[in-house]
Amino acid sequence: SYVLTQPPSVSVAPGQTARITCGGNNIGSKSVHWYQQKPGQAPVVVVYDDSDRPSGIPERFSGSNSGNTATLTISRVEAGDEADYYCQVWDSSGGHVVFGGGTKVIVL
């Protein structure tokens, strides 16, 4: 089955840039979606189709996807961005939705 690998945590100072990676075999051939989840809340999609943002999501959130790695980039990080972030793909060959293990973004 298809596996997505994320680092457990990323630490970043306010105002700096956080980059969260999501590794998978030839993930560049798939569409990657990213969710933000704050404690006690349901997940919210922040990027879909590799790099598109839903309405209401700040432009500070951006995504890219190539080769074996997809990346969520959060520019000008704010304290309110501290959360868990999950990547997700649809594995059509297996008929499964796949989530990465999640990355905790820590704002120093």
Place this chain on the structure above:
Amino acid sequence: EVQLLESGGGLVQPGGSLRLSCAASGFTFSSYAMSWVRQAPGKGLEWVSTITGSGDTTYYADSVKGRFTISRDNSKNTVYLQMNSLRAEDTAVYYCAKDDNGSPYYMDVWGRGTTVTVSS
């Protein structure tokens, strides 16, 4: 406004059964696939199951296949998750989520979740 409201969670003994419901509003329900995603305490998101908008195709995670059944009633704007042969490892918050289109893709709206605890 698009809303999803889960219900049916609770405490159940190992080997028991539970049926979760998710009432949807604010969109054309039959046009969208619906999914269940769970999160065990302190753990990450785990996809459980998805049903297409028409209800003719279902998908399951290997961990629940043969024990859980997803279904929908488009006349009631409701999706269900029948959970049988429950195990301790099924303990989690179960989220209902609307997919972006009629087939599995990504989830653009999530409910608040309902808690299932499997314990004797």
